[in-house]
Amino acid sequence: MTETRILVLIPARMAATRLPGKPLLDIASLPMIVHVLRRAEAAQIGRVAVATDTPEIAAVAKSHGFEAVMTRADHPSGSDRIYEALGKLDPQGRIDIVVNLQGDFPTILPDNIRSVLAPLADPAVDIATLAAEIHTEEESINPNVVKMVGSQVSERRLRALYFTRATAPWGDGPRYHHVGLYAYRRAALERFVALPPSALERQEKLEQLRAVEAGMRIDAMIVDTVPRGVDTPEDLATTRLLLAKS
Numbered sequence: 168m169t170e171t172r173i174l175v176l177i178p179a180r181m182a183a184t185r186l187p188g189k190p191l192l193d194i195a196s197l198p199m200i201v202h203v204l205r206r207a208e209a210a211q212i213g214r215v216a217v218a219t220d221t222p223e224i225a226a227v228a229k230s231h232g233f234e235a236v237m238t239r240a241d242h243p244s245g246s247d248r249i250y251e252a253l254g255k256l257d258p259q260g261r262i263d264i265v266v267n268l269q270g271d272f273p274t275i276l277p278d279n280i281r282s283v284l285a286p287l288a289d290p291a292v293d294i295a296t297l298a299a300e301i302h303t304e305e306e307s308i309n310p311n312v313v314k315m316v317g318s319q320v321s322e323r324r325l326r327a328l329y330f331t332r333a334t335a336p337w338g339d340g341p342r343y344h345h346v347g348l349y350a351y352r353r354a355a356l357e358r359f360v361a362l363p364p365s366a367l368e369r370q371e372k373l374e375q376l377r378a379v380e381a382g383m384r385i386d387a388m389i390v391d392t393v394p395r396g397v398d399t400p401e402d403l404a405t406t407r408l409l410l411a412k413s
Contacts, residue, residue, distance in 0.1 A: 173213030174262045175280070176252050177203055178238075178245035179270035181221045185399055190224050190270050192403060195410040197231075199397060200224060202273035202410065204233045210280035212266070218252035244374055245269070250360045253353070265356055267349045274409055275348070275394035283350045286324060286386035293355035294378055297346035298325060298387040307334050307342055313373060315345040315387055327385040330373050344393050349375075355383060 179190040179200050186192070190200040200217060207215045216234035219225050220242075225235035236255050242248040249267050256262075264287060268280065279297060286295035298315045306312045310332040317325030329335070330345055351359070358381070365380040367373075378385060397406050 172262060173264045173266065173284070174253065174257065175207045175210070175213060175215045175266040175268055176249040177207065177215070177217050177268050177270045178248040178252075179217050179219045179221070179224050180240075180248075181224070186397065186403065189397065190219075190221075191227060192397075194273055194403070194407050195413075198227050199273050200228060200270050201231050201233075203268065203270050203275070204228060204231065206273070206275050206277050207266075207268055207280060208233075209277040211277075212281055212284060213264075214256075214262075216252065216256060217270070218248050220248075246356070246374065247360050250356055253356070260353070263353045265351045265353060267351065269347055269396065271397045272348070272394040273397065273406055276392065279346070279390050279392070279394065280348065282388045282390055283348050285388050287350055287352065289386070291384055292386045293352055293383040294359075294375075294385045295350040296327070296375075296385060296387045297348050297390050298343040299346060299390050299393045301342040301344050306344060313345040313347070315343045317343065317387060320386060323389045325387045325389065327375075327379065327387060329379065330371070330375050332371055332373070343387070343389070345375075345387070346390065346393055347396075348394075359383070 181188050191198045217228040218236050218238050220240040228235040236252045238248050238251045283295050286292045314331050314335050316329040316336050317327050320326050365377045368376040397403050
């Protein structure tokens with residue numbers, strides 16, 4: 168996979184209800200979005216840009232030497248936002264893999280960003296993502312931890328069968344925490360955003376189930392760590408401590 172074919176897009180907006188203004192919150196003397204951009208750049212897999220509806224976010228990204236593209240404010244999801252951004256940044260259609268990296272993953276490892284591309288070496292895979300084994304009961308029963316139920320393809324790769332907030336699968340054996348980082352083939356992203364929300368997607372409140380219900384194949388690489396998402400003031404305090412030490 169050559170760099171020119173891959174675009175890493177980070178959707179970012181200010182409207183988070185639990186942590187308003189989240190992308191621009193200070194962490195170790197830098198706005199959170201800049202930490203994410205730097206980690207995406209360090210992965211060295213291709214072009215990196217922020218997709219945002221907020222001029223302040225675009226200005227901060229550009230002031231630190233990164234690309235930003237303005238998108239509409241009324242997108243229902245990050246996937247719709249990155250699809251609009253892709254059309255603006257690459258109207259000629261040269262990009263064929265789009266990585267959707269959440270803007271609230273300031274501690275994600277560049278190696279993990281690189282890892283998400285591996286399943287796309289298999290032409291049968293439409294969308295690639297990440298999962299990490301769950302090691303605590305609290306994670307297993309927490310509905311905010313999305314579980315991926317998958318069939319093993321190889322030692323470090325699963326084919327997704329289902330995603331759920333419930334404790335699944337039942338019984339003894341590993342459970343996997345789904346990491347919300349995606350790599351789409353361009354054609355798969357085009358197909359995905361054209362689909363209406365599915366029944367299970369609405370019930371579980373998990374957008375990826377739309378792809379599963381439509382028969383699209385999602386494979387996940389198993390990684391060793393789950394990046395800490397920043398959703399609450401407590402998450403922010405913990406992340407500030409982690410990055411102050413690094």
